[in-house]
Amino acid sequence: MLLNLFVCLPLLFKYQEHFPWLNHQVILTALIVNGITTLGLVIFWGAIVTLQLLSKPVKADCLIVLGAGLRHGKVPPVLAARLQRAATCWKLNRNATIIVTGGILHGEKLSEARAMAKYLTTHGIPQDRIILEEQAMNTWDNLRNCQKLLQKRAESKQKIIVITSSFHIFRTYNYLRRLKLSWSIVPSKTPWKLQPLTVVRDYLGIIRDHYRSWLAILFVFLAIAELLER
Incomplete structure (x- = not known):
């Protein structure tokens, strides 16, 4: 343009x-x-x-938090917002399981999933309520790997929600539809100062x-x- x-x-x-x-x-x-x-x-x-603006915490049996990359081994603001939303949802059902998904990207020494799990435990989520999926390299892998993981664990009546950033909702929905998954999606807030870059990038991805x-x-x-x- x-x-x-x-x-x-x-x-x-x-x-x-x-x-x-x-x-x-x-x-x-x-x-x-x-x-x-x-x-x-x-x-x-x-x-x-x-x-x-309309998003609210949702009660679920399983929460899947999609990765968003790390910054020098630490959780950046966009990913932190996703994890904070997951923690808020988890408090509505403390028996829920949280799956954090993401492998080692861009030369990082720590996987996204492990960094995300560490962030959650420091914010009061018990370690035994967290499951790590450390192989995914992108959103498609995030969802497909979690699908395989939950085929062995999840019961048919369990409510599963995917937590990702507001700008990432539409691509996530498209991938869920292609995988024939009926999981719900809950958006986390994207910091206003980061919206121009993240929105344009995801729009180009769409x-x-x-x-x-x-x-x-x-x-x-x-x-x-x-x-x-x-």
């Missing part, structure tokens, strides 16, 4: 007398791409803020995961724009 706005479009407008038809098509495509992505980002961000749908929407808008110009 920034490349389109500040490089491609100014150059095309400047030299539009050369190959006018091609320039027109490129400019139109760039404008529509910027419009669709910007509108989608605004809607996405608005939905995240709404979910964050576009990547659904690029076929995004391209279909782009072609529809291009066709409509061409018809309106005639």
